[in-house]
Amino acid sequence: MKILNSMRLKVPSKSSNEAFVRVAVAAFAAQLDPTCEEIADIKTAVSEAVTNCIVHGYRDKIGEIYIYARITSDRKLTIRIADKGCGIENIEKAMEPLYTTAPEGERSGLGFTVMESFMDRLKVTSKPGVGTTVTMEKKLSGRDKE
């Protein structure tokens, strides 16, 4: 599969960047001429992943969030979002719907569930004390050209 385009983005873990990153990734994905629903799906999944870096990964400190995105000739969008924060002890448990370690912050425990349902594929790798990387894939439908 040929890589058609790619981008790397790095932002500090400030909550105002949740909106910025999801718009930036959506603008990147625009090259594949996605439908409105696909754009909304992508924005929502990206928002979840970035929020997790801010809320859980770096919790009370500011660190860097690393975003990589690429599109390939099979119309597949791959997004990788990583932090060098606290990491996850038990990934399987963390991915269970409604499981959250931050109920006091009114987290619903549905971030991973949203990422899984709105994208085609989700992979989470993490190491306590080292950081967390989330990789998501979505194949975009070919939209009819006017």
Add this chain to the structure above:
Amino acid sequence: MKILNSMRLKVPSKSSNEAFVRVAVAAFAAQLDPTCEEIADIKTAVSEAVTNCIVHGYRDKIGEIYIYARITSDRKLTIRIADKGCGIENIEKAMEPLYTTAPEGERSGLGFTVMESFMDRLKVTSKPGVGTTVTMEKKLSGRDKE
């Protein structure tokens, strides 16, 4: 001056990234709640700088374009756009209105002129064989909140 937020973006020098980068920088600048005219100014200046990396810096090859943007507490947006391309021999001459080394590509020689007039400050540093860096600043007006 306190740095409120910053972002680093890296994309290959493909012409489809002209649109992507200007939208991404505009989305970043949105935190300062700019006017429509300010957004248009920023997008146009960014488009010129990115196009120059693609058309002149890397000419017939693909290289990386490095974008850095930050906002400070005085509502100043700083944008740095750099390539590791061919560089510029004579910066002063290059910045003259209507001067272009690529008339065959229908370049108008107005890229730097646009950057200078649409932003408050423009600084160009370049070294032949090493690359070119363009730094632009614009102070955004405080818009009345509804």
Add this chain to the structure above:
Amino acid sequence: MRIDVDGDQLIVYLEGEIDHHRAGLLREEIDEAIDIHRPLLLTLDFGGVTFMDSSGIGLVMGRWRLLNEYGGICELDHIPPHLRKVMRLAGLEKLANFRNS
């Protein structure tokens, strides 16, 4: 965001994008109004919402709990299609009443 009081009912007209960044601010404003008026019915109107991630679910569940504490109920109104997709994941239909959706 506009908040209307109508007898025992509090209607919150949400708008724009609801993410973690904004949910905190919204929560404060809504809870202040709940604290003052102690409504028996809280209506969260999503008609003007253009984006929402799971932070919005946290916002709804949190308010639902708050009203539940003193016997109030919560309903969601005018949910745009894409938000419904997120709400369905949360099973919110079982918690709060859906109207005009």
Add this chain to the structure above:
Amino acid sequence: MRIDVDGDQLIVYLEGEIDHHRAGLLREEIDEAIDIHRPLLLTLDFGGVTFMDSSGIGLVMGRWRLLNEYGGICELDHIPPHLRKVMRLAGLEKLANFRNS
């Protein structure tokens, strides 16, 4: 992009964003039409253009030169405010006629 022929006149309705990426594609299409019809008046209508950088100036100047070669003239119509800012930098008012702007 729509291109209309009206006697000796060719009207090009430009739309969307004009940057270096798109200018190349637009140029090809417009020049093909010019080649076929040899218009005495080329009208570039910018009414539908939402963004333009100096690549658009190159596009206008290139077409202007092309028409000039055989005695045709060029006019620009419906230029949105922000585009006018770019056009003014280029002194395009002196080259082509501005209409409805």
